[in-house]
Amino acid sequence: MSKQIFVVDDEPKIGNLFKNVLERDGYDVEAFVNPLSLVEKIEEGTEEPDVVVADMIMPDMDGVELMEELREQEVDVPFIIMTAHSSVQTAVEAMRQGAFHYLEKPVNLEEMRALLEKAIELYGAQQELQQIKTEQQKKYPIEGILGESDPIVEVRETLETLCGASSTTVLFTGETGTGKNLAAKTLHYNSPRAEESFTDIDCASLPDNLLEAELFGYEEGAFTDARDSKEGLIEVADGGTLFLDEIDSMSLALQAKLLSFLESREFRRLGGVEDKTANVRVLCATNSDLEESVQEGSFRKDLFFRINVVNVELPPLRRMGDDVILIANHLVKDFNREFGSEVKGFTDAAKQKLLDHSWPGNVRELRNVIERAMIFANGDRISTEDLTLAPPSRLSDGKRTSDGFRFPLGNTLEEVEKAYIRDTLEARADDSYADIADDLGISKKTLWDKRKRYNLDEVVDR
Template identity: 40%
Template sequence: MAYSILAVDDEETILRSISRKLDKEGYQVELALSGQEALRKLRISIPDLVLLDLKMPGLDGLETLKEIKKIAPETIVIMMTSYGTIESAVEAMKQGAYDFITKSVTLDDLKIVVRRALEVSELRDRIDIFQRQEEKRYCLDNLIRESPAVKEIYSTLQTIILNDKATVLIQGETGTGKEHIAKIIHYNSSRATRPFVEVNCSAIPQELFESELFGYEKGAFTGADRLKKGQFELANGGTLFLDEIGDLDNRMQIKLLRALQEKRFKRVGGTRDIQIDVRIIAATNRDLKKAIQEGTFREDLYFRLKVIPIELVPLRKSREDIIPLAENFIVEFNREFKKNIRSMDQEVKEVLMNYPFPGNIRELENIIERAMIFCFKDKITTEHLPKDLLEGRETSWPITPESDGGKAINLRIEFGQETLGQIEKSTIHKALEKARGNKTLAAKYLGITRFALNRRLQKYHLTAPFSL
């Protein structure tokens, strides 16, 4: 789609020259001989860019600029004048002009200025779209919270987002969603429109960590041929997310602690203190209390980070969230893969509910993504799931006699008289008897999924004594 440009000048000759040049570049050009005419056209159709003469009879350029910004505040305006002064340029920029050029520039130079301005506009639009997408994705109210544990986290987050200063420490196993929670905090706080900068403390070599975090001055070391801002500066006004903070070495822990305490730092090779306004959110899957006892993590840094602690529970302890999370991933991957998969069948839900998810939410997401790739129907079935889920190799449902009212399965095995297959067949039969034919309950007794139980029933030609 061609960009639209409105050129405004009281000199018709200049307008025609501008129009011919920009038409050749593929732009759609509208012309206006006065500020009043420009505003009338603007109210009918808002252009991507306005070229506006500063000195015009009647409504002059600055007054027209003010009205344009009321009607279309996002439209780029480039001021043009034959009498350029510093004062008029400063005033135009204060009123919201993007740039200020003299009419002495060549049409080729004008073409370059227009192109660059439109590129900036396009980049700004993309950033705005990304910002809205991120705010929608990480909206606090979209947090899946069926389990009591996650409901408690939600309640904590409601308080955290009201304070954009306090440091937060998020702890939890790998894959529990620490980065997701950090982004929820950022995008629901007053810092939402400022940067969210992530630093993986375990991915950066320790000898480079200081320059990565704090930046460096030109000439600070061999190869430092220019000034480079660090992640602290890049996050200024926003949020700095320090992932895997437990892997930070002791020397850098001291420097980080000082920066957090003083809210300022020096670049590597620098002498000037740089003030920062940034919220710190740290995350780790390590037991930091144990690390303190072992001498690998500083206790003072731990307490500095742990102003507001959040402990994320593993998925096996918040099973009420498994199906809602899976359904949410289906919606997301439908959008990404341009599919229209509506649901999972009941057997898939039973498999998921009986799996321990050692990789937590990240593993569940990967399972749904794989299923979506292989599914060409409107419903995910067990044929789309990984084999290790279906074989029942892992489960978090080890039903014991104590946990199920004494329903123990007693077997009499005569070694040397029965094969392993016969023992398995007998065990399944006993489990079905104890469960009164309820396959789901029998599968729990056996520590396997219902799908795995069905496969064994077919293998041994067994039927449940009571069909449930």
């Protein structure tokens, strides 16, 4: 398909000359003697050029004003200014304002051809990058972080704010399977860095010496098998985002090297002597308590403060209430498309079974459960028999017996606390919050906060 060139010059002979020459080169050319005519053509919406070539000095509207008018019409195409020798400085100023380049009159036709080819090539590359960015944004929209519970709404609002702070280091925390990787990609693909690469690495998957080589790269001869120089992921991610998952797995020595890079944005490859720089946004994730790791001495305090500029906590599924059903229904739609099936949802009993489960594997576990159910379901709705849930090796809900609570070994303190508070609220539904809090040894405000934190609003309405 031939490229469309719009030429604007108040001297008809020049426009006709360019039209005749460029059409022989295979371009589709339209010449205008008045810039307002071009604007009207754009407003009709029938055609949009691939390149605009416009004279600087014209009646009604000069070349720069025409360029700005087209920008307001969202016609973002390469703009080439034609100018007399005495006005070259004005043309250079136009380039600072966004013009692609300028041609000095009388125009050298070969120079024009070369500029047009370069403009179209670069514009095509920009369009391709923009298309990739748009596709990724569609794949990772902020709304893709599913849920209507308060913790998830807070996560989405935080991500929206962070999209504009494209250099800020972010620490994602939360249990395994809560979607830290998804949140990191969502942040990247909705930020100004979206056109650049998203590079991720699982720090726990490599021995420390290999992890250092992967991150910082190495020079030829740096170690036995280093036969060639290699860029590290920091260099690969230059301009984009580097996501360090399970950052707590790094050794203290490598943590020190990472801290140095975060402070200066400078680094050296293994075996190298040259300082390199990289403009990279660093995102980190962990399912461990880093503050506890700092206390134990396994994680550097200074690095913790450096990466914990903003903390985004991804809540466990058991704290998300009815969001479990919302996410499960979304997964059903996904698997319907993948399998070509027509499952409509869940029976009421199946929904209750999903709500009662503690989900130690969180959304990852839920996805696996729904995928298996979709494969083996016989009817158009998933029933309790279709849902194969892992036995509760860690119960988030305690069991009350005549002589009090009994929990199997392996429960976290948080799970025990949640179950105890829930059962206390159920058993003492007629008592005041102040009395219950006093007996539990906490303040009324603390009890209220824990009720919200553990999503216990459905237990009692006070």
